[in-house]
Amino acid sequence: QVQLVESGGGLVQAGGSLRLSCAASKRTFSTFVMGWFRQAPGKERDFVAAIKWMNGITDYAESVRGRFTISRDHAENTLYLQMNSLKPEDTAVYYCAASSYAFTQRASQYNYWGQGTQVTVSS
DSSP states (O other): OOEEEEEOEEEETOOEEEEEEEEESOOOOTTTTEEEEOOOTSSSSEEEEEEETTOOOOOEEETBTEEEEEETTTTTEEEEEEESOGGGGGOOOEEEEEESEEESSOOOGOOOOOEEEEEEOOO
């Protein structure tokens, strides 16, 4: 089993920055893809970013490309999402996820999920 625990959410003004962290219980994710998703009230869960754990290849949603950066720390078994130039429309619950299946933007292909952390961006 894999346990994922997010942290780092909070309230920030538009234009500000936050860094989300996701601590993973599994020792190695060499064959895993890790990702961040977000869900605003009344909306579907949307893809934000993904990274191949082994080689660091990344993918981003167009809405966050150039503002958000996904990264991982092998030694700490931790996934990060650096969010800059935040906008009110970035407000959502952010989820960390892991997939043992594919490098994909599809939430259905991620088989492990964290509990989520709230990010609120005020205008």
